[in-house]
Amino acid sequence: MPDSTDPSAAPASQHPERRREPLEGYDDHADAVRLHASLIGDDPTALFQEMRREHGPVVPVLLDGMPVWYVIGYRELHHVTSQPQLFGRDPRRWNLQDHLPPDWPARPYVTWQPSVMYSEGAEHQRRIGAISDALDSVDRTELALICEQIADRAIDEISGDGQTDLISQYADRIPAQVITRLFGLAETDLPELVEDVNIVLGGGEEAPSAITRILEKVSRLIADKRALPGHDLTSHMLAHHARITDEEIVQDLIMTMISSHDNCSNWIGSTLRLMLMDDHFSMSLQGGRSSVGEALNDVLWKDPPTPNMPSRWAVQDCELAGRRIRRGDMLVLGVAAANADPQVQPAAHAGSGANRAHLAFGHGEYGCPFPAPELGGIIAKTAVEVLLDRLPDVYLTVKPDALRWRPSLWVRSLEALPVRFSPTVPTGRGPSNIWNASR
Numbered sequence: 001m002p003d004s005t006d007p008s009a010a011p012a013s014q015h016p017e018r019r020r021e022p023l024e025g026y027d028d029h030a031d032a033v034r035l036h037a038s039l040i041g042d043d044p045t046a047l048f049q050e051m052r053r054e055h056g057p058v059v060p061v062l063l064d065g066m067p068v069w070y071v072i073g074y075r076e077l078h079h080v081t082s083q084p085q086l087f088g089r090d091p092r093r094w095n096l097q098d099h100l101p102p103d104w105p106a107r108p109y110v111t112w113q114p115s116v117m118y119s120e121g122a123e124h125q126r127r128i129g130a131i132s133d134a135l136d137s138v139d140r141t142e143l144a145l146i147c148e149q150i151a152d153r154a155i156d157e158i159s160g161d162g163q164t165d166l167i168s169q170y171a172d173r174i175p176a177q178v179i180t181r182l183f184g185l186a187e188t189d190l191p192e193l194v195e196d197v198n199i200v201l202g203g204g205e206e207a208p209s210a211i212t213r214i215l216e217k218v219s220r221l222i223a224d225k226r227a228l229p230g231h232d233l234t235s236h237m238l239a240h241h242a243r244i245t246d247e248e249i250v251q252d253l254i255m256t257m258i259s260s261h262d263n264c265s266n267w268i269g270s271t272l273r274l275m276l277m278d279d280h281f282s283m284s285l286q287g288g289r290s291s292v293g294e295a296l297n298d299v300l301w302k303d304p305p306t307p308n309m310p311s312r313w314a315v316q317d318c319e320l321a322g323r324r325i326r327r328g329d330m331l332v333l334g335v336a337a338a339n340a341d342p343q344v345q346p347a348a349h350a351g352s353g354a355n356r357a358h359l360a361f362g363h364g365e366y367g368c369p370f371p372a373p374e375l376g377g378i379i380a381k382t383a384v385e386v387l388l389d390r391l392p393d394v395y396l397t398v399k400p401d402a403l404r405w406r407p408s409l410w411v412r413s414l415e416a417l418p419v420r421f422s423p424t425v426p427t428g429r430g431p432s433n434i435w436n437a438s439r
């Protein structure tokens with residue numbers, strides 16, 4: 001999604017910049033931290049520590065110039081996400097909507113659309129219920145099998161070269177193909193859809209026409225599935241007793257496909273990075289699959305795929321960690337910062353082990369819905385395991401500190417993960433239609 005990069009920004013380890021003049025009506029923001037993508041940088045640990053020390057768990061920030069509250073305390077973030085009656089997610093609640101510059105970088109996130117992502121209360125329950133029920137119809141064993149085949153095919157395509165970029169050629173491709181199958185999209189629609197999704201996620205001038213193309217494809221998908229239902233998520237949603245309208249389904253399918261694709265890709269990419277660069281994991285990398293689950297969990301603590309969410313607005317005046325929050329104030333949920341809160345991570349990011357109390361899937365009524373985290377986990381785990389099985393001697397071709405994160409507040413995504421390995425013989429398992437054939 002669009003992000004700003006302020007060329008004058010200080011590196012994460014330096015003192016956060018300050019806005020000089022107070023904003024009218026926003027006295028608490030006189031000393032606000034200026035928050036933008038390049039302030040987060042490659043390692044935001046020092047920044048989070050400094051913000052916590054100077055401002056506490058709820059930080060007044062200027063998000064690309066707009067005053068908002070940055071929730072970086074674990075308990076506070078848990079509280080906000082547990083209280084949907086106090087903190088809504090309809091951006092029309094924002095008391096500064098009318099003051100928003102047209103080119104404000106995070107504008108796409110705070111522009112209301114008829115999507116489940118912006119719905120609240122009973123309306124939200126009706127729509128997220130249909131999504132959850134559809135997702136729950138997915139057979140977990142079949143999902144693992146199809147992921148394995150897609151991952152094998154991706155490795156077949158790169159295996160002869162002995163080198164590749166694991167982000168563009170692996171981590172980004174597998175979830176896209178799995179999700180396309182899950183939703184019953186035609187294989188021929190896949191390449192353009194993935195490209196358009198990436199254009200939308202990257203923001204920029206091409207995004208509106210990419211959205212139009214995605215809308216056309218998804219509308220066509222719905223028409224096809226109405227005419228000839230199959231055993232796919234789209235057909236499940238269309239048949240759901242909540243009677244979701246076509247307009248709602250278009251919006252919710254796009255949101256679900258994009259959200260799952262992006263989160264799964266980045267989860268896989270960051271886990272591969274960790275396993276390739278961390279001594280603790282690289283030993284296991286050679287030894288096999290035993291530490292994949294631990295590495296996946298570690299990433300959800302340290303580099304959650306969605307590190308920040310510009311997604312809550314106060315329903316009424318209230319207090320949060322001693323801050324006076326006014327009705328309609330916007331809150332950015334600092335997932336990565338809250339995960340790093342010393343109150344829950346006393347050993348400052350020592351191995352997370354079996355502790356699953358991270359906030360990477362959000363929390364509460366508007367968190368990542370059941371059983372999406374489980375399905376995402378199957379996709380990510382299978383992708384990593386197949387890579388270990390097929391390319392056991394894979395190694396990084398650059399030093400770990402040369403790896404770069406894309407500058408973004410909202411997405412934790414690597415630019416590239418260049419590796420080498422011994423060329424292998426393709427499995428020849430090839431593309432498969434087991435998803436449909438087994439039904």
Ligand code: HEM
Pocket residue numbers: 081116117118128131135255256259260261263264267300304305306309311360361362363365366367368369372373375376377
């Ligand atoms: C099969 C894979 C996945 C699917 C189908 C999926 C689906 C969804 C959907 C439908 C929502 C909107 C929830 C709502 O409006 O109430 C959502 C939200 C979210 N998902 Fe997922 N997701 C997947 C994987 C993931 C993964 C792997 C992560 C991160 C590791 C993730 C993190 C989130 C977060 C942080 C939110 C926002 C929660 C909030 O606003 O509080 N998701 N997801």
